[in-house]
Amino acid sequence: DAKTTQPNSMESNEEEPVHLPCNHSTISGTDYIHWYRQLPSQGPEYVIHGLTSNVNNRMASLAIAEDRKSSTLILHRATLRDAAVYYCILRNYGQNFVFGPGTRLSVLP
Amino acid sequence: GAVVSQHPSWVICKSGTSVKIECRSLDFQATTMFWYRQFPKQSLMLMATSNEGSKATYEQGVEKDKFLINHASLTLSTLTVTSAHPEDSSFYICSARDYGSDSYEQYFGPGTRLTVT
Numbered sequence: 001d002a003k004t005t006q007p008n009s010m011e012s013n014e015e016e017p018v019h020l021p022c023n024h025s026t027i028s029g030t031d032y033i034h035w036y037r038q039l040p041s042q043g044p045e046y047v048i049h050g051l052t053s054n055v056n057n058r059m060a061s062l063a064i065a066e067d068r069k070s071s072t073l074i075l076h077r078a079t080l081r082d083a084a085v086y087y088c089i090l091r092n093y094g095q096n097f098v099f100g101p102g103t104r105l106s107v108l109p
Numbered sequence: 110g111a112v113v114s115q116h117p118s119w120v121i122c123k124s125g126t127s128v129k130i131e132c133r134s135l136d137f138q139a140t141t142m143f144w145y146r147q148f149p150k151q152s153l154m155l156m157a158t159s160n161e162g163s164k165a166t167y168e169q170g171v172e173k174d175k176f177l178i179n180h181a182s183l184t185l186s187t188l189t190v191t192s193a194h195p196e197d198s199s200f201y202i203c204s205a206r207d208y209g210s211d212s213y214e215q216y217f218g219p220g221t222r223l224t225v226t
Contacts, residue, residue: 100152
């Protein structure tokens with residue numbers, strides 16, 4: 001399984017944008033980049049995923065580097081409810097999800 | 110999106126007893142379901158993969174006789190923790206793969222917190 005590297009923790013102020021980085025230098029051409037988040041005592045929640053192009057949805061944006069060796073999850077306006085552990089996962093078609101330690105995001109009021 | 114439910118959401122049991130956790134895909138058929146375990150402050154670890162109608166595949170280090178998995182229908186998988194001990198206390202999360210989706214998306218349940226006293 002291709003590996004990802006994320007910072008252990010990040011802090012943000014409420015209503016400010018948050019950029020969560022993920023490095024995946026060994027990504028293969030068919031690996032999708034998935035982002036999930038996990039709120040305390042809950043199961044993982046899908047955030048966004050992409051292959052090559054940047055992606056936007058109602059929750060976040062995903063910016064993928066041109067060489068695909070890194071990506072950034074962008075929360076446009078952080079709220080207190082966005083405090084969670086964010087996981088960046090590489091997954092090939094039909095493969096299992098392998099979770100790393102993720103980034104623990106704290107949002108300060 | 111598709112919904113996966115788990116029951117119960119939390120359970121407390123005495124050491125030596127068995128506990129069954131159910132995982133259901135509510136609006137799609139899941140021929141493959143996954144069971145994860147998560148200890149406090151740690152990430153999710155895959156325990157086993159279950160395919161409908163066949164035996165589960167366990168990850169290295171997971172005792173198949175202790176964690177019994179049954180996937181008898183396309184919408185239900187169960188995990189039974191047999192002869193539970195305090196070290197089995199953990200957060201158990203199931204996930205189901207939707208083969209009806211274009212990219213075989215996988216959806217996660219809300220988790221079941223098991224406490225063994």
